[in-house]
Amino acid sequence: MAATVQPEERMANQIAANFRHVPGDRAAEAIAAHIRLFWDPRMRRRLLEVADRQADDLDAVVLVATQLLRQPQEASGG
Amino acid sequence: MALIKEPDFGTPERPGEATVSVEVDGMPVKVPEGTSVMRAAALAGIDIPKLCATDSLEPFGSCRLCVVEIDGRRGTPASCTTPVADSMVVRTQTPKVEKLRQDVMELYISDHPLDCLTCSANGDCELQDMAGVVGLRQVRYGYEGENHLDAAPDLSNPYFDFEPSKCISCSRCVRACGEVQGTFALTIEGRGFDSKVSPGAGESFMDSECVSCGACVQACPTATLQERSVVELGMPSRSVITTCAYCGVGCSFKAELRGDELVRMVPHKDGGANDGHSCVKGRFAFGYATHPDRVLKPMVREKITDPWREVEWDEAIQTVARKMRAIQDTYGPSSVGAISSSRCTNEEVYVVQKMVRAAFGNNNIDTCARVCHSPTGYGLKQTFGESAGTQDFRSVAKADVIMVIGANPTDGHPVFGSRMKRRLREGAQLVVVDPRRIDLVRSPHVEAAHHLQLKPSTNVAVINAMAHVVVTEGLVDRSFVAERCEGFDAWAEFVALPENSPEATEPITGVPAAEVRASARMYATAPNAAIYYGLGVTEHSQGSTMVMGMANLAMACGNIGRDGVGVNPLRGQNNVQGSCDMGSFPHELTGYRHVSDDAVRTVFEELWGRTLLPDPGLRIPNMFDAAIDGSFRGLFVHGEDIAQSDPNLQHVSAALEAMDLVVVQDLFLNETAKFAHVFLPGASFLEKDGTFTNAERRINRVRAVMKPKTGKHEWQIVCEIATAMGYPMSYDHPGQIMSEIARVTPTFKGVSFELLDDLGSVQWPCNDEAPEGTPTMHVDAFVRGKGKFAVTAYVPTDERTTSRFPLVLTTGRILSQYNVGAQTRRTGNVAWHAEDVLELHPLDAENRGVADGDMVSLASRVGRTTLRARVSDRMPPGVVYTTFHHPVTGANVVTTENSDWATNCPEYKVTAVQVALAHPLGRHASESSETGRLAGVD
Numbered sequence A: 001m002a003a004t005v006q007p008e009e010r011m012a013n014q015i016a017a018n019f020r021h022v023p024g025d026r027a028a029e030a031i032a033a034h035i036r037l038f039w040d041p042r043m044r045r046r047l048l049e050v051a052d053r054q055a056d057d058l059d060a061v062v063l064v065a066t067q068l069l070r071q072p073q074e075a076s077g078g
Numbered sequence B: 001m002a003l004i005k006e007p008d009f010g011t012p013e014r015p016g017e018a019t020v021s022v023e024v025d026g027m028p029v030k031v032p033e034g035t036s037v038m039r040a041a042a043l044a045g046i047d048i049p050k051l052c053a054t055d056s057l058e059p060f061g062s063c064r065l066c067v068v069e070i071d072g073r074r075g076t077p078a079s080c081t082t083p084v085a086d087s088m089v090v091r092t093q094t095p096k097v098e099k100l101r102q103d104v105m106e107l108y109i110s111d112h113p114l115d116c117l118t119c120s121a122n123g124d125c126e127l128q129d130m131a132g133v134v135g136l137r138q139v140r141y142g143y144e145g146e147n148h149l150d151a152a153p154d155l156s157n158p159y160f161d162f163e164p165s166k167c168i169s170c171s172r173c174v175r176a177c178g179e180v181q182g183t184f185a186l187t188i189e190g191r192g193f194d195s196k197v198s199p200g201a202g203e204s205f206m207d208s209e210c211v212s213c214g215a216c217v218q219a220c221p222t223a224t225l226q227e228r229s230v231v232e233l234g235m236p237s238r239s240v241i242t243t244c245a246y247c248g249v250g251c252s253f254k255a256e257l258r259g260d261e262l263v264r265m266v267p268h269k270d271g272g273a274n275d276g277h278s279c280v281k282g283r284f285a286f287g288y289a290t291h292p293d294r295v296l297k298p299m300v301r302e303k304i305t306d307p308w309r310e311v312e313w314d315e316a317i318q319t320v321a322r323k324m325r326a327i328q329d330t331y332g333p334s335s336v337g338a339i340s341s342s343r344c345t346n347e348e349v350y351v352v353q354k355m356v357r358a359a360f361g362n363n364n365i366d367t368c369a370r371v372c373h374s375p376t377g378y379g380l381k382q383t384f385g386e387s388a389g390t391q392d393f394r395s396v397a398k399a400d401v402i403m404v405i406g407a408n409p410t411d412g413h414p415v416f417g418s419r420m421k422r423r424l425r426e427g428a429q430l431v432v433v434d435p436r437r438i439d440l441v442r443s444p445h446v447e448a449a450h451h452l453q454l455k456p457s458t459n460v461a462v463i464n465a466m467a468h469v470v471v472t473e474g475l476v477d478r479s480f481v482a483e484r485c486e487g488f489d490a491w492a493e494f495v496a497l498p499e500n501s502p503e504a505t506e507p508i509t510g511v512p513a514a515e516v517r518a519s520a521r522m523y524a525t526a527p528n529a530a531i532y533y534g535l536g537v538t539e540h541s542q543g544s545t546m547v548m549g550m551a552n553l554a555m556a557c558g559n560i561g562r563d564g565v566g567v568n569p570l571r572g573q574n575n576v577q578g579s580c581d582m583g584s585f586p587h588e589l590t591g592y593r594h595v596s597d598d599a600v601r602t603v604f605e606e607l608w609g610r611t612l613l614p615d616p617g618l619r620i621p622n623m624f625d626a627a628i629d630g631s632f633r634g635l636f637v638h639g640e641d642i643a644q645s646d647p648n649l650q651h652v653s654a655a656l657e658a659m660d661l662v663v664v665q666d667l668f669l670n671e672t673a674k675f676a677h678v679f680l681p682g683a684s685f686l687e688k689d690g691t692f693t694n695a696e697r698r699i700n701r702v703r704a705v706m707k708p709k710t711g712k713h714e715w716q717i718v719c720e721i722a723t724a725m726g727y728p729m730s731y732d733h734p735g736q737i738m739s740e741i742a743r744v745t746p747t748f749k750g751v752s753f754e755l756l757d758d759l760g761s762v763q764w765p766c767n768d769e770a771p772e773g774t775p776t777m778h779v780d781a782f783v784r785g786k787g788k789f790a791v792t793a794y795v796p797t798d799e800r801t802t803s804r805f806p807l808v809l810t811t812g813r814i815l816s817q818y819n820v821g822a823q824t825r826r827t828g829n830v831a832w833h834a835e836d837v838l839e840l841h842p843l844d845a846e847n848r849g850v851a852d853g854d855m856v857s858l859a860s861r862v863g864r865t866t867l868r869a870r871v872s873d874r875m876p877p878g879v880v881y882t883t884f885h886h887p888v889t890g891a892n893v894v895t896t897e898n899s900d901w902a903t904n905c906p907e908y909k910v911t912a913v914q915v916a917l918a919h920p921l922g923r924h925a926s927e928s929s930e931t932g933r934l935a936g937v938d
Helices: A007-018 A024-038 A041-053 A060-070 B037-043 B095-110 B126-133 B172-181 B215-219 B228-233 B280-284 B313-331 B346-360 B374-383 B393-398 B414-425 B459-472 B478-484 B488-495 B502-509 B513-525 B543-556 B576-581 B598-608 B620-629 B649-658 B714-724 B734-744 B753-759 B842-847
Strands: B019-024 B027-032 B089-091 B160-162 B186-189 B196-199 B225-227 B238-243 B252-258 B261-267 B336-340 B365-367 B401-405 B429-433 B450-452 B529-533 B567-569 B634-638 B661-666 B678-681 B690-693 B698-702 B761-763 B807-812 B837-840 B855-859 B864-871 B879-883 B911-917
Touching: A007 A024, A007 A041, A007 A060, A007 B620, A024 A041, A024 A060, A041 A060, B019 B037, B027 B037, B037 B089, B095 B126, B160 B228, B172 B186, B172 B215, B172 B414, B215 B225, B225 B228, B228 B261, B238 B698, B261 B280, B313 B336, B313 B634, B313 B661, B313 B678, B313 B714, B336 B346, B336 B620, B346 B365, B346 B576, B346 B598, B346 B634, B346 B690, B346 B714, B346 B734, B374 B543, B374 B567, B393 B414, B393 B529, B401 B414, B401 B513, B429 B513, B450 B513, B459 B488, B459 B502, B459 B513, B459 B543, B478 B543, B488 B543, B502 B513, B513 B529, B529 B543, B543 B567, B576 B690, B598 B734, B620 B649, B634 B714, B690 B734, B698 B753, B734 B753, B753 B761, B842 B864
Parallel strands: B019 B089, B336 B365, B336 B634, B401 B429, B401 B529, B429 B450, B529 B567, B634 B661, B661 B678, B807 B879, B837 B864
Antiparallel strands: B019 B027, B160 B225, B186 B196, B238 B252, B252 B261, B690 B698, B698 B761, B807 B911, B837 B879, B855 B864, B855 B911
């Protein structure tokens, strides 16, 4: 993999590859949920920047997931 | 505390429901059926004289000192080999047996040096004791006859001496080597008068297959096998029970001291993890704690190119606090963070994450478990509901089939490896899943039924293929699945796909389909089958997927929730489990509860008086990325050498160089310290007071054997930094920290230092439902309710071999060394492993013109190093292997940024490389460099 690839781009595409067996919309939801659970907010911002700037570099389902990540989240009750 | 001598009942316990009643010297005693007369007597408080018997070994009946008389029976049977019978009446002291014992002792002493006053075992010699017990007053045979008194000592081992002149040929050492350790390196050579203990075939201990576990030394009743430290320093006079700080087995030891000087570490018989056994590291390799390389004073410097300046603690702490706050004032609250260590105590790890969350005000806390077992936390939480192994170590004794995946227990977790080998000798079947032919595949009295020698990175394809067999051949435990699990149908449909069959995956995995099928049948049809795994599972781009795959298989076969089964991570470092439990992942508070959970955060916020962030913080690899992009500028590194142990070191170095403040706390000026602005000296495990939690969730006390050489406990230092940053943190004693942990963590609710002192150790969950802990998890229900089957599609790694890099490098560890070697390289263990070597298959060696012992270059797309070649068919063609214990080797120069998709655990186990003969006159690549580089950490 080229060293110039953004880490967030690489990681998001890798997550998508591991949700390939899940149908499209559900995969996007799963990816967005995973990123919300495990990624620092600045990493999420960088991913959204990649989606804005270089959408072609992202897996199609990651792009859908980024749309979900842009939506505000409800507070968790656990 | 005085010297602790555990009682020795002479022969092992025979557990069982049925009991028999006997009378020994008029004392009635009821014991389990099968118990020896000797043990029954001991339980009645009557010690029968003995030399060849000890309760860690099966009875042998050779010394004839333990003879007794039994009413209604002829002769004088040996009490060690005679089982009790109901209503038996035993007499241990009669004129007849007393005379016999004296005669036996006369014979022993007639061929034994009479140097008791100058002998190293003086005061701790069973022969000496027995001479007294039997009332020996004369040796009628004289001492001038033929004897063994001139037998030459063997001083080849760095840690113990062998003096055959003092040997009484009781075979305890030989039997300990076989029964306890399972190595069978010792034998009795010759017959009759010529009988003598011999390592291997007449070799020295160092040249033999001896693994220096110390079991023989422990078993020896005389000074024949004696710790050299005892020879040199004398007998210890007091004991402190503590816990080993090496691997995740977490052995209990008696630190035996003379005054304040540590003389030896002796495995504690009552240790829940080790039951009195040890390995070469825990038993002998503690010299690093007093090594002259240790730094004992805090140091600071403005720039990393400046020389260090020793300062007082107050200045160092104020410097850290001031600079951390200055960075946050300029770059925001999330611009700083910390990395905690799995080598530190639970209490230390807890206060570090508390400092980050409450004083730094963010969740930028991660632990070195990130780079080893973070996929275990993810995978087992997803499927079972708890980020921990399911069993205690003793459970393996009930397993009928043992599947070892990506682990090398005899080297990495040797004391557990010995337990496992004992069960295998009893007849359990073994399946090994590993690219390398580890010792367990074939060693004395152990042979794997199946060795699935898969290609690196294809674990998931193999586990799916096994699941395919289970599902398509009707081997599923239907009632277990129906009652206990969810998501089965979708998973079963997935694994039953033809693409997951052993035949279809064979070209991917390299494992013959018939072997996969046979292994799956063996695992699924055994009454009890257990999985044990290590970093060969987790350190992959699909580490988390593989953990879930193993959990799926165990659930499908009903192998969860009782003795002898389970899914069991073999944790690399002493406190990997504990550091994860203590909330040192950036997305979880203690007890694996997500930071986004408002109710959980509230518990901490009310206790700590600070508002906590609901978003995850940075993981270690993310910290490096953020450092390079300028948003992360201050790092506190607690007992972790990231500049040595983390992958793609060029990237790590660039990240550390980009930071405004790097604070390192460690025993030694390690590689990371080269990038540090503040160095805080740490305390060795011998100076710590707290707890470690081992791979079986066992919380063990770590007790200070000596005061901190630095003048401060590590938890105190962390508290003082937090306080200096404006968040007061203070405890009088680490027990108070554990009390706070128990208050905020449901699985630790019942844990306290008092409970641990009372019970010895306890396995969490420990709370109202399980006040004395939980050896086996998920017994009636999974922690998450229903066990969840997860679909585990195989996704090949991005790391591909090419014509330029046609080989796959994988890494591991060896018995005598530990991780990056910072500790073990500063001990006598270097005698076994002076350098890391690259193992490669004869075919790959021949193709490159490489001979055994040649220096070769090892190159990947990110870096290159040089090391010595060892031609070995333990590796399959196309795969090379090295250890990562020596800085000059630099395997992490070649490892890449690839990581597990779910957790970012680095893919240490798969790197495409090329190997070539180094220039014949060339120096070692790293010899000219100050910076050594190592791979892999666990």
